[in-house]
Amino acid sequence: MKPFRADLHIHTLLSPCGSLEMSPREIIARAKSRGLDMIAVADHNSTYHCELTVTLGRETGLTVLRAAEVTSAEEVHSLVILPDEASTLSFQAWIDSHCTNMPHNPDIFGDQVVIDRDENIIREIDHFLPAALNASIDEVESAAHSHGGLFIPAHIDRPAMGILGQLGFIPGDLFIDAVEVVGRIADLLFPVIRNSDAHVPEHIGRRYTEYMLESASFAELAKALRGEAGRFIIPQP
Template identity: 25%
Template sequence: MEEYFADLHIHIGRTASGKPVKITGARSLTIENILKESTNVKGIDIIGVIDCHVPEVLSELQALIHTGDVVELDEGGLRFQHVTLILGSEIEIYDEHCKGPIHVLAFIPTISKMLEFSSWMSDRMKNITLSSQRMYETGRNLQEKVRELNGLFIPAHIFTPYKSLYGRGVTATLEEVFHPDYIDAVELGLSSDTNMADQIEELHRYSFVTNSDAHSLPKIGREYQKIKMKTPSFEELRKALHGTDGREIVANYGLDPKLGKYHRTTCDDCLTILEDTTEACSNCGKSKVIKGVYDRLLELKTHSGDNQSRPPYIHQVPLEFIPGLGKKTMLKLRDYFKTEMNIIHEAPEEALRSLLSETVAESIIRARKGTLSFQEGGGGKYGKVNVF
C-alpha cells in the first residue's frame, strides 16, 4: 500500500479554444494546465476534475490519449505523468423534493462511460457546455444513473449557505432528496471540519472528503486528503471511500473553518459578523443575514460531534494565506523544494528559516503546528491569518 494526496474538486475555466466552462473560473484553468499544475507545482497525486462532461473537454482528453500524453488506466481514471485524473461532473439538483438547489459531484470511471453520461445529461440540462448546471431530473434518478455507470456520487460542500444539501436543500435530513445507500462520501466544504460535520448523526456512515473547489490554478490543493491505496486509480479510490480491503482515508487536510468564507453568520449588507443572529446588525441596522455554517449546524445538531472512528482532520493553512509570502518568494521555495506539498509537509524548519524572513518562516511553521490565530470569515469573505 502507498499513500497519495488527492484533491477531488477542481473546475475548468476555459476549453483549449477559449470557450467558457466555469464562468467564474480563471481563463488559465484549462485541462492541460490543470494536469501540469497538479503534478509539477502542487505535488498532488490524484485530481478530480468536475467539468469533464463538457463535450469539448472530452474531445481534448481523447486527443491527449491519442498522442500518448494521457493513458487510460485499467481500473479507471486517466494517467498524466505523475497524476491520476478522475473524470467528474458537478451538477445542480432542484427537484420537487428540494427546499433549495443542491450541488453534487458525480465521478465516472472511463471516457466511454463519461461520454454516455454527458449524452444522458444533455437531454436533461439546458447547456451541457457549462459547469454546475441545473439538471431537470430528480436527485434519486441521478443517483441511479451514476450507479448504473459504476460511478461515485458525492454531495458537494454540504453546509454552504447556497446550493448545498444542508445549507438550503433539505429541512433536516438527506433522505428528503437522496437515497442514503447510493451516497459514496460527502464533501465538507471550506467552512467546516470533521467535528462540526459529525454533529449530524446520519453522516456518521459516510467518509468525509475535503477538496479545494478550485476556480484558479493557485487554489488547487488548498484542501485535500491523504489516501492509502494500492495504486492511484478509480477503483482503488472507491475502496478507500468505503474503507474496504485495507484502503482508507488516512487524514483530511483542510482550512481551519474560521478561514472559510461562510463560517459565521454575517449581515447581508455590510458583512459584519453577528454574534446574536436574532438581532439587527449593530453596525448598519439591517436585519437580513447570510447564515454561516457554524450557526446552521447548531440548528441541525443531533450528536456531540465526537466520532472516534474518523481519521484526523488536520487544519491546513494554504501558502497563499500566509502574510508576506509573495509570488517571487513562492517561486524561490518551489525551485528549492519542488512542490507545494513538500513545502507544507516536508521542508525542514532550518531550511525555511534560511530562505525566508523570520515572520514568514514562523507563520509556515506555526501553520503546521496549528498555532496560528485567525480573523473569522463569513458572508462570502474569507478569513485571514493574524500577523503575530
C-alpha cells in the same frame, strides 16, 4: 499500500466561473507542484475536458479522474466521479437529456469554452452549464450508479448549493458514497472527503484528502470510500 493525496473537485475554464487560466495543462502543472497524486476535473454538468486532462495527466505521471459537478432540480451540487471514458460519454448523454437549455450570457457569467491540447478553442457552449437539470437528486444518484460512478454530494456545509442548505437534511434513501465538506463537521454517517473546488490555479490543492491505496486509480478510490481490502480515507489530524 501508501498514502495518496487527492483533490477531486477542480473546475476547468469550461465552467463559466472557472478562470481562463484553468487549462488542463495548467491544472496538471499546478497539481503536481502542489504535491497531489490524483485529481478529478469536475465542471458544471459537463465532462468535455475530461479526456484531454486524462491524456495530459498520463503523459506527465499524474492520475486524472473523470467527473462532473451535477446540479439537480433542487439546486443541489453533487460530484459524480466516473470509472472510464465510455461511462463518461454515456453519463454526458444522460446529462444532456435532462438539460433545460437555459441561455448563457458570457458577458455576465464568463466564457464556456472547450479547448484542444494546443489551447485552441474548439467549441463554445451556448446554454448556461451550471443551471439545474430537470432531474431530482434521486435521479442523479441513480444515474451516477447505473454508470458505475461514485455519488458525492458537494460542499454540503456551504449555505448555498449544498444538500444540507438546499434540502435541510440528507434523504435516508440516497445511496451516498461520500460527502464533501469545506469546513469540519462531526458525527456524519458517511465517509467525509475534502477537495479544493478550485476555479483559479492558486486554489488547486488548498483542500485535499489523503487515501491509503495500492495505486492512484478510480477502483482504488472506490475501495477506500468503502473501507475495503485495507484501503481507507486517512483521518485528518
